[in-house]
Every structure is written in C-alpha cells, then in structure tokens.
Amino acid sequence: MALRDVAKSFVNGVVALDGLDLDVRRGEFVSLLGPSGCGKSTALRLIAGLSEPSRGAIVWDESGTAHARRDIGFVFQEPTLMPWATVARNVALPLTLRHAGASKAAPQIAAALERVGLASFRDAYPRELSGGMKMRVSIARALVTDADLLLMDEPFAALDEITRFKLNNDLLDLWQALGKTIVFVTHSVFESVYLSGRIVVMTPRPGRVFKELRVDAPYPRHESFRTSADYAAYCRLASEALNQAMAAAA
Amino acid sequence: MSTTDHAASERILRLVLPVAALALGLGLWELAVQAYALPPYVLPGPRLVAQTLVADWEVLSTSLVATLVTTFEGLALAVVGGIGLAILFNLSRPVEYALYPYAVILQVTPVLAIAPLLLIYLPQQGAVLACAWIVAFFPVLANTTLGLKSVDHNLTDLYRLYGASRRQVLFHLKLPSALPHILAGIRIAGGLSLVGAVVAEIAAGSAGAGSGLAYRIAESGYRLNIPRMFAALLLLSVAGIVIFFALSGLSHLLLRRWHESAIAREG
Numbered sequence: 194m195a196l197r198d199v200a201k202s203f204v205n206g207v208v209a210l211d212g213l214d215l216d217v218r219r220g221e222f223v224s225l226l227g228p229s230g231c232g233k234s235t236a237l238r239l240i241a242g243l244s245e246p247s248r249g250a251i252v253w254d255e256s257g258t259a260h261a262r263r264d265i266g267f268v269f270q271e272p273t274l275m276p277w278a279t280v281a282r283n284v285a286l287p288l289t290l291r292h293a294g295a296s297k298a299a300p301q302i303a304a305a306l307e308r309v310g311l312a313s314f315r316d317a318y319p320r321e322l323s324g325g326m327k328m329r330v331s332i333a334r335a336l337v338t339d340a341d342l343l344l345m346d347e348p349f350a351a352l353d354e355i356t357r358f359k360l361n362n363d364l365l366d367l368w369q370a371l372g373k374t375i376v377f378v379t380h381s382v383f384e385s386v387y388l389s390g391r392i393v394v395m396t397p398r399p400g401r402v403f404k405e406l407r408v409d410a411p412y413p414r415h416e417s418f419r420t421s422a423d424y425a426a427y428c429r430l431a432s433e434a435l436n437q438a439m440a441a442a443a
Numbered sequence: 444m445s446t447t448d449h450a451a452s453e454r455i456l457r458l459v460l461p462v463a464a465l466a467l468g469l470g471l472w473e474l475a476v477q478a479y480a481l482p483p484y485v486l487p488g489p490r491l492v493a494q495t496l497v498a499d500w501e502v503l504s505t506s507l508v509a510t511l512v513t514t515f516e517g518l519a520l521a522v523v524g525g526i527g528l529a530i531l532f533n534l535s536r537p538v539e540y541a542l543y544p545y546a547v548i549l550q551v552t553p554v555l556a557i558a559p560l561l562l563i564y565l566p567q568q569g570a571v572l573a574c575a576w577i578v579a580f581f582p583v584l585a586n587t588t589l590g591l592k593s594v595d596h597n598l599t600d601l602y603r604l605y606g607a608s609r610r611q612v613l614f615h616l617k618l619p620s621a622l623p624h625i626l627a628g629i630r631i632a633g634g635l636s637l638v639g640a641v642v643a644e645i646a647a648g649s650a651g652a653g654s655g656l657a658y659r660i661a662e663s664g665y666r667l668n669i670p671r672m673f674a675a676l677l678l679l680s681v682a683g684i685v686i687f688f689a690l691s692g693l694s695h696l697l698l699r700r701w702h703e704s705a706i707a708r709e710g
Contacts, residue, residue: 243600267604273597276701277619289615290605318701
C-alpha cells in the first residue's frame with residue numbers, strides 16, 4: 194500500500210498534508226512519528242477511506258486501483274466503545290454491520306477476546322473496565338474481521354506508563370503471531386522505537402515525510418530491549434530527527 | 444460511626460423529615476380550622492378533605508381515570524410524534540429547517556390560549572387530548588433531536604469504516620446513544636401531559652360522563668363544595684407524583700447498566 198504525493202486541505206484553509214509519500218509493505222510495523230497537529234491522524238484517516246485526499250492517490254499494490262476499500266481495522270485514540278453494549282457486542286460490531294449470523298460470529302468474537310486476554314469479560318459493560326482494558330476491547334474489535342491492515346491512531350496516549358508498556362508488549366506479540374501490517378501513529382519517540390521496524394518522522398503542518406529510520410533490532414523484543422544501549426541509541430536518533438523536522442518547519 | 448451507618452441514617456432522615464413536616468403542617472391546619480371555627484365553604488380542615496375523598500370516591504375515581512387516560516394518551520402520542528419527528532429532522536436537514544420553527548411556536552404559545560380554539564374545531568375529548576399532546580410533545584422532540592446529534596464522532600467514523608447503512612447507523616448507533624436524552628424528555632413530558640389535560644378540561648368546562656378531575660374542581664367551585672375541590676386537587680398531585688416516579692423508574696431500568704446518570708457512586 195502506498196500514498197503518492199498526497200495532500201489534504203480542509204475547508205477552513207488548514208493544509209494538513211502536502212506532498213506526502215509513504216510506502217507500507219505487507220507485514221510491516223511502521224510508525225508515523227511527529228508533533229501534535231502534523232497531520233499523522235489525517236494520513237491515517239485517508240488510508241482508512243474516512244476522508245478523501247485533495248490531491249494525490251492512495252495505491253493498493255495488488256489491484257493497483259486507487260481508493261480500493263480494503264478490510265481495515267482502526268483503533269482510535271479513545272477506546273470508542275458503545276457504552277450501552279457489552280464487551281462481546283462491541284467486539285462483534287464489524288460483523289453485525291455486515292450481517293454475519295450470530296452462530297458464525299460467536300467463535301470469531303471469542304477468539305478476538307481470547308487474543309487480548311479478556312475472554313472472561315465478554316458480558317461486562319465498558320464502564321466496568323479500566324482504561325487499559327477498554328483499549329484491549331478496541332483492539333479486539335479491530336482484529337475480529339481478520340483484517341490484514343491495522344491502523345492505530347495514538348491508541349495508548351491516554352494510558353498510564355505501566356499499562357502502556359504492558360500493551361506495547363502485547364501488541365508486539367499479537368503482531369508477530371498474526372502477521373498483520375500495522376501503521377501506528379504516535380508522538381512518543383520511545384514508543385515508536387520500541388514497537389516499529391521503521392519510523393517515519395513527519396514535519397509539522399503541512400505534514401510531509403522528513404526522514405525515515407530503520408530500527409534493526411530483532412524481534413521478539415521484550416523489556417530487556419527497553420533498557421539496552423541499542424534502544425537508547427535509536428531513541429537519540431529518532432529524537433534528533435524529530436527536532437530537526439520541527440526546526441526545519443519553524 | 445462508620446460510613447455505611449452514616450449513609451443509612453441519612454436515608455432515614457430524608458424519609459422521616461418530610462413526613463414529619465407534613466404531619467406538622469396538617470396538624471396546624473386542622474387546629475386553625477377548629478380554633479377559628481372556619482366553615483367548610485371557606486376552608487375545610489384536612490380531616491374533612493379526607494372524609495370527602497372517601498365519601499365521594501365513586502365520582503372522583505371515575506374522574507381520575509378519565510384524566511389519567513387522557514394524560515397517557517397524550518404522552519404516548521407525544522413520545523411517538525416527538526421521536527418520529529426528531530428522526531425525520533435528523534435524516535433530512537431541509538425538513539428540520541422547514542418545520543422546527545413551527546414546533547417552537549407551538550411550544551411557546553400558551554396552551555391555555557389555544558384550548559378554547561381547539562374546543563371549537565374538535566370534539567371535547569379530542570381537544571383535551573390535543574392540548575395534552577401539544578405541551579408534552581416538544582420536550583420529547585427537543586431532547587431527542589439533541590440526543591441524535593450528540594453521537595461520538597469516532598463511533599460515527601467507525602460505523603462508516605465498516606460500511607454501515609443509514610438504517611444501521613440510526614438503529615444501532617444514534618437511537619441507543621440518544622436514549623438517555625429521550626428518557627429525560629419523556630420524564631418532563633409526563634408531567635406536562637397532565638398539565639395539558641387539566642388546562643383543557645378546565646377550558647372545556649362542560650359536564651359529561653367522561654369528565655376529568657380538573658372539571659370536578661371547576662364544577663365543585665361553582666357549587667361552593669370546597670372540600671371536594673381539595674380532594675380532587677390532592678388526587679391530581681398524587682397522580683403527578685406517581686407519573687414522575689414511574690417514568691424515573693423506567694429510565695433507571697433502561698440505563699442502569701451503562702449510563703452515568705443511573706450509577707450510584709460511593710464515597
């Protein structure tokens with residue numbers, strides 16, 4: 194999947210993206226790193242088909258057609274759960290909207306909940322869950338259709354650090370087990386280095402790609418990676434790139 | 444004292460104090476009526492009112508049923524009409540722009556002034572029902588409209604992402620999300636429907652087998668049957684209280700699992 198010279202401006206005159214080129218390869222974990230308001234989320238919404246680019250195109254490599262709507266899982270910054278529905282019914286939503294029969298959907302729902310470790314909470318309501326658990330439900334919902342591409346928009350930004358580290362590890366495990374392609378938006382240098390194989394550093398508005406960094410540390414990564422010298426070195430590199438990106442725009 | 448003891452004693456106080464205040468008030472009232480030997484056509488004591496309530500129960504209960512039937516019919520029409528119109532507004536901007544101002548006008552025009560006109564063009568029972576509907580319908584419409592518009596934007600995006608139809612968005616997302624607003628509207632509408640029915644009955648003012656409690660009050664006034672006026676008034680306020688608590692209970696029942704308003708917090 195690729196974005197070619199994509200621009201997006203809004204009716205109020207804000208130019209969120211201008212000349213964004215981005216390639217995402219199958220099975221890759223790529224992070225979009227940039228300051229708040231650099232159009233990272235806009236790029237994600239364009240990929241998801243939730244809004245249309247003002248210029249340029251989104252290309253899906255197999256068919257080669259622009260705007261081909263794929264099976265996509267989306268995780269928002271907030272858990273975005275329906276408070277009136279149980280955990281199981283929230284996770285089932287993508288299937289319900291596609292008129293999947295209950296008997297067919299049930300094992301998929303159970304499997305998705307199992308993967309995020311919430312199998313015993315299927316009948317709970319969102320308000321009964323902690324922030325981290327709500328986010329797990331949100332991830333289970335994105336997984337339930339078995340989409341190849343997961344788009345994640347700062348999903349852990351509102352969580353405390355302990356929960357965030359835990360979810361970082363779980364997400365990496367899921368990614369390795371399921372072989373999904375993940376595009377992960379974040380403004381945290383540390384999170385992007387820990388998770389991704391490739392970091393795309395973006396400039397502030399209008400957003401463009403400033404620099405790409407490969408993080409060649411091998412997977413699986415665990416807590417030991419967080420404290421390694423390699424990790425610190427990559428963080429410094431990413432941090433410098435981010436500072437340069439912001440300085441270049443200023 | 445532990446916090447649970449404290450909470451329990453506070454709950455008892457909240458029950459006991461209003462009852463004590465009521466008993467005190469009624470006692471003073473009865474005492475004053477006796478002490479000044481006030482005739483019943485000036486001010487009946489509470490004991491006489493209670494006796495009248497029992498003695499006239501046959502007439503009063505028939506009237507109570509008549510008023511309640513009107514109230515619930517008005518409320519039911521208001522709920523159906525209010526939610527239906529709000530959905531129509533939500534689906535079509537032009538319809539909302541075209542009709543919303545008239546819904547507001549219907550609401551701000553005092554129903555007491557509309558009632559005599561309605562009585563000219565509609566049969567009496569129809570006019571009374573129309574009045575109950577007019578006053579009860581707007582809170583349902585306004586609250587439902589607000590509720591349908593207050594849907595979480597991310598959830599809306601999520602439904603789009605998974606290719607939801609307009610029907611699915613309405614029934615799976617907008618209506619459940621608006622439910623707390625709708626129920627608040629219905630709770631207001633319940634009380635107002637009673638007000639509308641009473642206003643129309645008083646404006647109608649003519650006798651008949653199906654005459655409601657408000658008509659009994661007016662009629663008893665002409666006959667200087669003041670105790671019966673009080674008895675009918677008492678029944679009307681009890682009816683209002685029961686309607687309020689019934690609708691609050693319904694709201695709690697529907698929202699208790701998920702909405703903040705229905706969840707008791709500790710501490």
